Amino acid sequence: MVHIDLKYIMLLSPRLEKFKKVRDNLFNFRCPYCGDSQKHRNKARGYFYRKKNDFFYKCHNCGVGTNLAKVIQYIDSELYQDYVLERYKSDAPKTEPPKFEFEVPKFKKIDPKLENLTPINKLNGSHPARQFVESRQIPEEFYNDLFLCSKFFSWAKLSSKQDHPRLVIPFRDESGEVFAAQGRAFGKETPKYLTIKFDDKPKIFGLDRVDLSRRFYVVEGPIDSLFVDNCIAVAGADFEHLPFSGEGMTIVMDNEPRSREIIKRMEKLIDNHHALVIWPDTVTQKDINDMVLAGHKDVQEIINNNTFSGLTAKAKLSAWKRI
Numbered sequence: 001m002v003h004i005d006l007k008y009i010m011l012l013s014p015r016l017e018k019f020k021k022v023r024d025n026l027f028n029f030r031c032p033y034c035g036d037s038q039k040h041r042n043k044a045r046g047y048f049y050r051k052k053n054d055f056f057y058k059c060h061n062c063g064v065g066t067n068l069a070k071v072i073q074y075i076d077s078e079l080y081q082d083y084v085l086e087r088y089k090s091d092a093p094k095t096e097p098p099k100f101e102f103e104v105p106k107f108k109k110i111d112p113k114l115e116n117l118t119p120i121n122k123l124n125g126s127h128p129a130r131q132f133v134e135s136r137q138i139p140e141e142f143y144n145d146l147f148l149c150s151k152f153f154s155w156a157k158l159s160s161k162q163d164h165p166r167l168v169i170p171f172r173d174e175s176g177e178v179f180a181a182q183g184r185a186f187g188k189e190t191p192k193y194l195t196i197k198f199d200d201k202p203k204i205f206g207l208d209r210v211d212l213s214r215r216f217y218v219v220e221g222p223i224d225s226l227f228v229d230n231c232i233a234v235a236g237a238d239f240e241h242l243p244f245s246g247e248g249m250t251i252v253m254d255n256e257p258r259s260r261e262i263i264k265r266m267e268k269l270i271d272n273h274h275a276l277v278i279w280p281d282t283v284t285q286k287d288i289n290d291m292v293l294a295g296h297k298d299v300q301e302i303i304n305n306n307t308f309s310g311l312t313a314k315a316k317l318s319a320w321k322r323i
């Protein structure tokens with residue numbers, strides 16, 4: 001009963017702080033259960049999301065997960081009575097139209113559970129995996145969602161003669177569910193990055209954290225995205241086919257002025273009216289993590305001060321490129 005649920009989400013919305021529609025069937029607001037962060041008044045980590053024909057609730061702060069009915073009941077018991085009645089009436093005549101929908105079979109090649117992995121925050125300071133994450137200066141708030149996998153290939157059900165440990169970076173959807181994971185090598189093992197999918201969705205990292213209603217940034221690497229405010233990453237760097245519109249979006253590609261391929265892609269993005277970063281000459285490192293490690297403490301500011309679009313972007317691009 002999607003239309004009834006949507007109607008009641010709208011009726012409930014004035015009671016939900018910072019309520020907004022993220023896109024079809026996805027709504028975001030401050031969690032009514034935990035109140036979200038009291039320190040950060042703009043944090044909103046509660047979501048209504050659709051699964052099949054029903055709506056559910058999930059908070060990424062306190063972890064509450066329930067259905068829409070329970071949330072309505074919690075906030076407004078009168079509205080809840082109306083809701084129950086309306087759902088009952090709509091369900092009463094058992095003459096449902098025949099369903100032509102069918103379940104898309106899921107070929108789960110691997111176990112999506114991260115339970116067998118060790119979160120980095122559970123490792124002591126002398127552990128090499130934790131030292132690796134610290135050496136990349138990754139902000140500590142992310143340590144609980146980065147994992148050590150001691151045998152990556154067997155965990156990922158990939159065949160390899162020489163299995164080895166990797167850092168596992170889970171890709172979560174808006175509701176927090178893991179649909180893909182990237183395994184980053186700790187050493188010289190190749191390939192450096194290996195991304196596996198549990199579900200057939202575009203490999204976009206950070207969907208569980210991004211707020212698309214304000215300026216957001218799109219980078220290439222998941223780890224790079226952890227250094228930029230409100231940032232997602234596209235593994236595989238397909239900036240042309242993102243499932244959201246370009247307004248409010250800044251594209252931040254790696255700093256590769258000698259790559260013909262990159263420059264071609266940047267030209268196309270400018271032609272398609274995207275805003276993107278043209279790195280200044282003072283920055284010589286290839287990616288954001290390397291910039292941070294080289295001592296650029298102000299990467300966010302460099303990004304904001306060097307975002308261009310249209311003709312300015314074209315001019316900046318031809319001055320920047322080294323081919």
Ligand SMILES: [Zn+2]
Binds near residue numbers: 032034046060061062
């Ligand atoms: Zn909450």
